[in-house]
Amino acid sequence: MGFRPGARSRHARLRHPASGSLHPVAALPSLGPLAPRTHRDRASGLRPCFTVLGLTLGLLPASAAVPEAWQTRAERTGYRETATYDETVEFCRRLERASPWVRVGSFGVSGQGRDLVFVILSKDRAFTPEKARAAGKPVVLIQNGIHAGEIEGKDASLALMRDIAITRERAALLDHATLLVVPILSADAHERRSRYNRINQNGPEEMGWRFNPVGLNLNRDYLKAETVEMRALLGNLFTRWWPHLLVDNHTTDGADYQYDLTYGFNHGPGTPAAVERWLTGAFEGRIVPRTAAMGHVTGPYVWFHEGDPRKGIDFSSAPPRFSTAYPPLHGRPAILVETHMLKPYGARVQATYDLMVALLEELSAHPKELIAAVADAEAEALARGREAVPARRRVALTSQLTDRSVPFTYRGVAAGQEWSDITGTSVPRYTSAPWDTMLPLYRALAPGLEITQPVGYLVPREWTVVAERLALHGVRFHRLRRAWSDTVEVQRILEWQAAPQSFEGHRPISVRRVALERRLRSFGPGDLWVPLDQRSALVAVHLLEAQAPDGLMYWNAFDTVFETKEYAEDYVMEPLARRMMAEDPELAKSFRARVAADSTFAKDPFARVDFFFRRSAWGDPEQNLHPAARALRSPPDEVLGKP
Numbered sequence: 145m146g147f148r149p150g151a152r153s154r155h156a157r158l159r160h161p162a163s164g165s166l167h168p169v170a171a172l173p174s175l176g177p178l179a180p181r182t183h184r185d186r187a188s189g190l191r192p193c194f195t196v197l198g199l200t201l202g203l204l205p206a207s208a209a210v211p212e213a214w215q216t217r218a219e220r221t222g223y224r225e226t227a228t229y230d231e232t233v234e235f236c237r238r239l240e241r242a243s244p245w246v247r248v249g250s251f252g253v254s255g256q257g258r259d260l261v262f263v264i265l266s267k268d269r270a271f272t273p274e275k276a277r278a279a280g281k282p283v284v285l286i287q288n289g290i291h292a293g294e295i296e297g298k299d300a301s302l303a304l305m306r307d308i309a310i311t312r313e314r315a316a317l318l319d320h321a322t323l324l325v326v327p328i329l330s331a332d333a334h335e336r337r338s339r340y341n342r343i344n345q346n347g348p349e350e351m352g353w354r355f356n357p358v359g360l361n362l363n364r365d366y367l368k369a370e371t372v373e374m375r376a377l378l379g380n381l382f383t384r385w386w387p388h389l390l391v392d393n394h395t396t397d398g399a400d401y402q403y404d405l406t407y408g409f410n411h412g413p414g415t416p417a418a419v420e421r422w423l424t425g426a427f428e429g430r431i432v433p434r435t436a437a438m439g440h441v442t443g444p445y446v447w448f449h450e451g452d453p454r455k456g457i458d459f460s461s462a463p464p465r466f467s468t469a470y471p472p473l474h475g476r477p478a479i480l481v482e483t484h485m486l487k488p489y490g491a492r493v494q495a496t497y498d499l500m501v502a503l504l505e506e507l508s509a510h511p512k513e514l515i516a517a518v519a520d521a522e523a524e525a526l527a528r529g530r531e532a533v534p535a536r537r538r539v540a541l542t543s544q545l546t547d548r549s550v551p552f553t554y555r556g557v558a559a560g561q562e563w564s565d566i567t568g569t570s571v572p573r574y575t576s577a578p579w580d581t582m583l584p585l586y587r588a589l590a591p592g593l594e595i596t597q598p599v600g601y602l603v604p605r606e607w608t609v610v611a612e613r614l615a616l617h618g619v620r621f622h623r624l625r626r627a628w629s630d631t632v633e634v635q636r637i638l639e640w641q642a643a644p645q646s647f648e649g650h651r652p653i654s655v656r657r658v659a660l661e662r663r664l665r666s667f668g669p670g671d672l673w674v675p676l677d678q679r680s681a682l683v684a685v686h687l688l689e690a691q692a693p694d695g696l697m698y699w700n701a702f703d704t705v706f707e708t709k710e711y712a713e714d715y716v717m718e719p720l721a722r723r724m725m726a727e728d729p730e731l732a733k734s735f736r737a738r739v740a741a742d743s744t745f746a747k748d749p750f751a752r753v754d755f756f757f758r759r760s761a762w763g764d765p766e767q768n769l770h771p772a773a774r775a776l777r778s779p780p781d782e783v784l785g786k787p
Contacts, residue, residue, distance in 0.1 A: 248264075289331075292353055295334070456584035525681045
């Protein structure tokens with residue numbers, strides 16, 4: 145998966161964001177020239193029982209007790225194949241017809257016109273958000289196929305839903321949970337099926353495509369929300385049902401190792417404390433060990449420290465374009481599930497199935513813990529928004545790993561390095577021999593960019609993208625009923641840079657420096673008031689702060705504020721500039737220092753003239769100002785309209 149240029153993310157699959165090439169694995173003790181495994185080697189062994197580096201995994205989810213009519217296509221074909229979109233939808237419809245616990249719905253339509261289907265499983269028949277809330281059980285959203293080639297989550301979910309609702313072998317898993325399952329999120333990409341879609345992946349024989357038909361990656365779209373699939377998911381499913389937990393099923397790319405299942409989640413600064421406690425205590429403390437006890441080699445998502453497996457593993461947090469980072473902004477945990485692409489497809493389906501079973505067993509054993517964690521996280525957001533002391537409203541927009549580490553037993557695969565005249569570098573040659581070693585695990589995070597959260601934001605109505613995005617994300621806002629003026633903080637952008645290459649159809653704007661200026665500003669009827677004493681306050685903060693890593697500024701919604709609308713002719717500005725320098729020695733000093741330090745500026749006559757034009761009475765006072773003003777207090781009741 146791509147990631148923020150210049151940053152490393154466990155979601156990046158060890159790939160460079162622009163080229164997509166694999167990061168080279170640093171040389172390990174050489175084991176001599178080794179023949180690499182071929183795709184044919186990797187495709188073999190798709191059978192109900194198999195061994196991975198000496199670890200015997202049990203029977204796959206389909207057993208002899210499952211009637212053939214209820215076996216998935218993957219099960220019927222020995223995990224060589226996966227169901228088509230139409231077969232998947234029909235399987236879900238059959239579940240609905242056969243069980244009173246199942247209801248199939250649509251949360252939208254894909255770009256090519258396919259229904260985006262989801263399945264509700266509830267013993268209480270809580271088939272609406274209102275009934276689910278009344279039932280008082282945690283709502284779990286399991287999504288599959290956000291990358292449609294990584295599709296074992298779909299086959300595992302079909303089998304699990306059948307085992308709950310039809311054979312009822314797993315019926316008890318529904319005693320303390322309401323389950324929402326999206327079998328295929330990127331439905332159009334799922335139908336771009338080919339044997340050649342994922343070169344690094346061991347089966348199934350045909351699989352879907354990574355990006356949607358217009359070339360966008362859905363797992364980079366949570367906060368900017370511009371794809372039809374993501375807008376449907378957020379607007380019609382997530383912000384209506386408000387699930388307590390999101391589980392996002394994937395397949396890795398990258399290095400070879402013993403793990404058949406790895407996981408990731410956001411933690412540290414920027415993640416609500418109660419959410420982190422549940423993720424580390426319940427998920428990592430009980431669910432992961434339970435999955436391991438079922439016969440799996442489990443561990444945190446493998447991202448090598450400084451690209452070198454001998455230096456350790458990084459376990460960091462992602463920006464809110466990703467599935468693991470977005471729900472915590474609403475006070476909800478999210479889990480990234482990653483099976484290993486080189487393991488046989490059946491093994492990956494089983495690993496996903498077993499983790500979902502272990503998770504639902506945890507909810508059965510501790511049904512109130514997840515609900516309490518979400519309630520505490522929501523309360524934390526409300527309390528911060530109502531805090532009168534600004535210093536207590538500090539929030540982290542980014543985080544960074546520290547140099548602190550803990551010992552970690554890494555379950556790798558021994559490899560040597562062999563020079564290649566094809567690549568012009570050394571290429572890793574993996575063996576089947578285990579490489580078990582102690583490595584440092586870096587997971588302690590410190591705040592990167594911190595800001596003081598304002599009381600709220602005021603946004604002129606003409607910036608229509610703001611209201612549209614806030615509504616889509618379920619963020620509460622008001623329209624001013626009357627004109628109002630007040631002193632606010634405006635974000636003046638002092639230093640910024642556009643990306644040199646397109647990323648997700650954009651040239652993102654990275655804001656490096658911002659000055660907060662207090663100004664008296666006037667707002668009119670229809671302008672937006674966005675209070676931050678609400679559950680989803682962090683969504684608004686990440687959308688409307690100029691330096692936020694996935695904000696509207698970053699994704700080019702406000703590019704016009706950087707454009708020069710008027711300019712001065714040199715013969716008009718030159719004599720005025722002389723007078724300005726004579727009257728303001730500090731301005732003259734600043735200009736001469738800029739000429740001396742910046743050769744590009746020094747050689748650009750227009751830039752030199754513009755330096756003075758911007759500082760003159762004719763300069764545009766709105767240029768380089770972020771449209772969202774940071775409020776120091778809430779508008780009075782008589783000014784506010786209805787939400």
